[in-house]
Structures are given as structure tokens and as C-alpha cells.
Amino acid sequence: MARWLVVGAAGMLGTDLVEVLRAHGHEVEGLDLPAIDVLDPASCADAVAGSDVVVNCAAYTAVDAAETDEATAFAVNAVGAANLARAVAAGEGSLVHVSTDYVVAGEGSTPWPADSVVAPASAYGRTKAAGEWAVRAECPRTWVVRTAWLYGVHGKSIPSTVARLARERDTFGFVADQVGQPTWTVDLAEGIVRIVDAGAPHGIWHGTNAGETSWHGLAQAVLEELGMDPARVSPIATSDYPAPAPRPAYSVLDHGMWAAAGIEPLPHWRDALHRAAPVLFEEHAG
Structure with a gap:
């Protein structure tokens, strides 16, 4: 079995990825600050030594804060990612770099192919796009896995927010003119393992649950899982x-x-939410 290193292992995706890898019998180490600092090239080199697969889940994800x-955001999402990729390239391992839907233009009505022109509209998107370019330039043995609308047990997410609001208010609103793919971190973790274990071609991958909906549609689905009236x-x-x-x-994403x-x-995505519900909404049950 391959030796895996998950960087950013304390985050929502990183935590689930470590658990999924162990369930698959892989040898895995999870690191986060202060054990590894992606802004320090020496720290990256020390951390990745001996790893067959390094997964970069570390990121600056405060989308609105990045505007100012x-x-x-660039230091973490681009420079830090480059440091990690350079360290991996110096050895014989491969890199999985987690990216985002924010790198695409975000207009249109058909799924974005992996080779779409990168055209981010936000500061966060620009820094993640720079990170994609950097890791592929520094380490050809890289899978860039773009994801979107992540939710899971080990972090803040829209489904959990909806569940809380449903307990606090009779009615509330959610945005209906943004469409995407709600993605469960456990499913994404499983997908990452499948890509690597299959020896899939390096390059851009889209790691999101299938189908599409709006934030409003997701909120309605959460209420259905809670046995509540989605019309609320x-x-x-x-x-x-x-x-x-x-x-x-x-x-x-295509x-x-x-x-x-x-x-x-x-x-x-709807199947994923149903499978996630027992653990995701445990505190809101009853």
C-alpha cells in the first residue's frame, strides 16, 4: 500500500480523507499547523520525505476576506502550494492538490469541462487559479482536483446552517440564482482515493457530487431529510x-x-445528502 501524507488534516476534508484512507488500509499521516508550514520550503521538504502520495488540503478559504x-490568500493558496509541489517533485511521490469551482467564469448553463479557460472573478478564485498553475509547473505528477459546495461533519457548512435555522425560525430564505453541486467530503475523499489507486492520468479533475441544484434547492432537501416542510x-x-x-x-463541473x-x-448530490444526514444532522434529530 502507498504511504500517504495529508496536509491540512485538521480541516473538514482533511479529517475525512485521513479516515477514509485508513479504512482502505493505506498508511497515512495527517499534518497541520504547527507540524507543517506550507510557507516554509524546508518544513515542506521535511514533511513530504518518504511519502508516495501527498494531498494538499491546506488553503485560505475565507472567500470574502480575501477581497481585502x-x-x-495568495501566500497560502499559491506560494504555499508551490512550496509543497516543489518538495514532492524533488522525490518520487505524486501530489493531489485540492482546488475550487471559483477558478471558472461562473456564467452559462452547461457543465464546465476540465479544460475550460480559467477566468476567476474573485480574489479567492485568482489565488486558487495561481495555485493550480504553480503546482502543475513545479510537479508534473499532480492531480488538481477541483471541488465545490463542500459540507461535512468536521466543519461549518450550509446544510448544518440550514438545520440550525430550521430549529430557530418558522421560515427563512436561501439564494436560488446560484447553481452548483453540493459535495459531501466523505464522497470526495473516496473519489480522491479511487483516482490515485487507479493510476489515473495526472491533470485537472473535477471532484463534485453529480447533478446540480441551487442553494435554495439544497436547503429544501435538508428540510426533507429532517422530516420538515421544505416550503418553509x-x-x-x-x-x-x-x-x-x-x-x-x-x-x-463536468x-x-x-x-x-x-x-x-x-x-x-441528493443521494450523498441522504447518506450523510444521520451523522450530519445528529444534533438536530428529534
Whole structure:
């Protein structure tokens, strides 16, 4: 079995990835600050030594804060990613770099192919796009896995927020004019393992649950899982609650590379939410 290193292992995805890898029998080490500092090349070199596969889950993900602190976001998402990729390239291992739907233009009505022109509209998106370029330039043995609308037990997420609001309010609204793919961190972790174990081609991959919906549609699905009336959540427009960073209106990612490589893609988002519900909404049950 391969020796894996998960960087950013204390985060929502990193925590689940470590658990999934162990369940598959892989040898895995999870590191986060202060055990590894991606801004320090020497720290990266020391950490990755002896690893067959390094997964970079470390990122600056405060989308709105990045609009006024792009330098810090760039340091982590681009420079830090480059440091890690350079360290991996110096050995014989491979890198999995987790990226985002924010690198695409976010307009349109058909899923974005992996080879779409990168056209981020936000500071966060720009820093993640720079990170994609950097890791592929520094380490050809890299899978860049773009994901979106992540949720899981080990972090803040929209489904958990919806569950809380449903207990606190009779009615509430959620944005209906942003469309994407809600993605469970456990399914993404399983997908990453499948890509690597299959020896899939390096390059850009899209790691999101299948199908598409709006934030409003996701909120309604959460209420259904909780046995509540989905009509309690009403549709609102993005313009009703403007945020510092622009959000992609349509960031559905195409999964053609999975079929081309003969690898099972991630399941439909609605199926994923149903499987996640028992643990995700445990505190809201009853």
C-alpha cells in the first residue's frame, strides 16, 4: 500500500480523507499547523520525505476576506502550494492538490469541462487559479482536483446552517440564482482515493457530487431529510444579500474525465445528502 501524507488534516476534508484512507488500509499521516508550514520550503521538504502520495488540503478559504487580504490568500493558496509541489517533485511521490469551482467564469448553463479557460472573478478564485498553475509547473505528477459546495461533519457548512435555522425560525430564505453541486467530503475523499489507486492520468479533475441544484434547492432537501416542510424556506436573489466577493452563478463541473479513465465518479448530490444526514444532522434529530 502507498504511504500517504495529508496536509491540512485538521480541516473538514482533511479529517475525512485521513479516515477514509485508513479504512482502505493505506498508511497515512495527517499534518497541520504547527507540524507543517506550507510557507516554509524546508518544513515542506521535511514533511513530504518518504511519502508516495501527498494531498494538499491546506488553503485560505475565507472567500470574502480575501477581497481585502489577497496577499495572505495568495501566500497560502499559491506560494504555499508551490512550496509543497516543489518538495514532492524533488522525490518520487505524486501530489493531489485540492482546488475550487471559483477558478471558472461562473456564467452559462452547461457543465464546465476540465479544460475550460480559467477566468476567476474573485480574489479567492485568482489565488486558487495561481495555485493550480504553480503546482502543475513545479510537479508534473499532480492531480488538481477541483471541488465545490463542500459540507461535512468536521466543519461549518450550509446544510448544518440550514438545520440550525430550521430549529430557530418558522421560515427563512436561501439564494436560488446560484447553481452548483453540493459535495459531501466523505464522497470526495473516496473519489480522491479511487483516482490515485487507479493510476489515473495526472491533470485537472473535477471532484463534485453529480447533478446540480441551487442553494435554495439544497436547503429544501435538508428540510426533507429532517422530516420538515421544505416550503418553509423561500427563494431569494443573490442581490438581496450582497457579499464582498462575487459568487459564480453557474459553477457546475463536468465529470467526463472519470468515464474516460474508467473510474466510478462521485454519486448524485441528493443521494450523498441522504447518506450523510444521520451523522450530519445528529444534533438536530428529534
